[in-house]
Amino acid sequence: MAVGVLFLIGSIGLGLGSSSEPGPGFFPFVMSGLLISFSLINFIYSLKRVGKFNFATSERFWPESDGIKRILFTTVFLFGFVIGLNYLGFISTTLLFMFIILRSIEPQKWLTVFFLGSLTTVFSYLIFQVWLRSNLPVGFLGF
């Protein structure tokens, strides 16, 4: 079960370890070595367990397809926010993000979507831009 992640982490560990030089690379080298050996031990353990593992009675591991959809879309929207912030500026992106996410993941009434989306945008703008003066990005539209 954990094999996928194990290999991923293990391979990152390998890649990092080989690029190290004696001086600055000493600490990462030791650590990547440890990571790889622990991964191997864990891998062997999980191999042992696979034999005894009863797939029929065990709890479902991955969520059902609706759940996966919700998670995937949310992740896509998160990355969309980053890209949007670059081009559209803070206000439009936040507004869009809130509208889309409120309407699509667990659909709310349109009234709720508009009301809540606008409210959070205004509030977050007031808090971060006006009060804390953290330079929120401005889009090509000028706001």
Place this chain on the structure above:
Amino acid sequence: MDALQYLVYGFSVTLTPENLLLCFFGCLMGTLVGVLPGLGPAASISLLLPTTFKMNPTGALIMLSGLLYGTMYGGSTTSILVNIPGEAAAVVTCFDGYQMALQGRAGPALGIAAFGSFIAGTLGIVGLTFVAPPLVNLALKFGPPEYFSLMTLGMTMLIFLASGSIIKALMMGAFGFLLSSIGQEVFTGTLRFTFGIFELYDGVGIVPAVMGLFGISEVLINLEEKYKPQEIIAKKIRGLLPTFRDWMDSKWSIVRGTIIGFFLGSLPGGGAIISTFASYTIEKKLSKHPEKFGKGAIEGVAGPESANNAAVQASYIPLLTLGIPPNPVLAIMMGALMIHNIIPGPLLMAEHPDIFWGVIASMYVGNIMLLVLNLPLIGMWIQVLKVPYPILFPLILLICLIGSYTINNSLVEVGIMILFGIIGYLMKKFRYEMAPVVLAMVLGGMMEPALRRSLIMSNGSFMIFFNRPISLCIMMATGIILVSPLILKIIGKQRKGVGTDFGE
């Protein structure tokens, strides 16, 4: 008597309108975060971090501390009323707190949780007030080898107290150390693993990592299941004051919880969550009627709730005296101080007495505020609990997004946070612990220089960690912890089936 004089000075720092307001705001936010499931202290302190950049450091730490111990109060409310822990240190409170609520005793359960928290929190601060100054004197004798040993001990403790597989926790520790080595290296300035990305030159930010691991991933996990409105027991809560009988039943639980919490909290690698489990186990073992546990025993609420508050106060000891954060939450606190160019450690008390004593004094005040916030105003928090998750989660996501952006005004940091969110989600699925990663990320930046300085001092001999008395003691303690699972296994084989199992 010195400590008392300083404490009076500390109160003079705290009792300004500005700092009192910050303390109150921190406590209020803390209770809110505690009540809302899915947002823990680590993520929410990172969220508030950008707001502290323009404050003075004392005020900043007072507010963030208020938030931290506030969550300990708020978390129990959700556990008792909805059977969902408001945050991780309140998991144990569900066992008996919810059962009490089912029996119509939600009032006394909430009451004893708040009073227990208050008593333990206050005693914890008293302990902090008197233990910290002598420790500072000891800490001044520490050199790089001692620091390295101590951090090794901290990591070992954290890993071995982890709830899941030890091997997995070890892996996560090593993973965190690797993450910490990203960026410019201290001694020679060599760039490591930055892949030419400018934002990585300073290393992977701890704040986006924490927000991703603890904030985003939690939302993703919750999205797996379709939302169902939660049932809140007891629409109206009567009789918040526990009866005389309740007090008699729980007084020793509170005392024991406080002691356990204080000890586990002050150790590097310990913390609030572990102390609640320890307290529950001990209460059950000592009880005359262990069969009542899990069916609404008031001791099962009083003990753990006291323990987590005492632990939180005690966890400031290693940070304020040694400059070593004992757990991820305190690591972010340390980050908050470092932004103001203040390095927590043995010199903090001498160089910045206003911060050191001001924060300690503010904790006394904050605990009183929290008692008021959590008892008479409990109705308000129940209303908060009714906010449905589909409305809540976009807000959490948005705050995380903006929060991670405002730290350095960089979109790369936002990307890093989302990435950590996905990693965190997978880690939760595969039952890997988050805490070792975060702590290793923070400690890595301190451990590596300490290790290399020690090795330079000793011309490359690792014996330097065993030649110096303080370092030797710490290393021996580490060794004992390392071997202890083996010993426990042997004992466990001799008498099978003994011990308390909490399940997942």
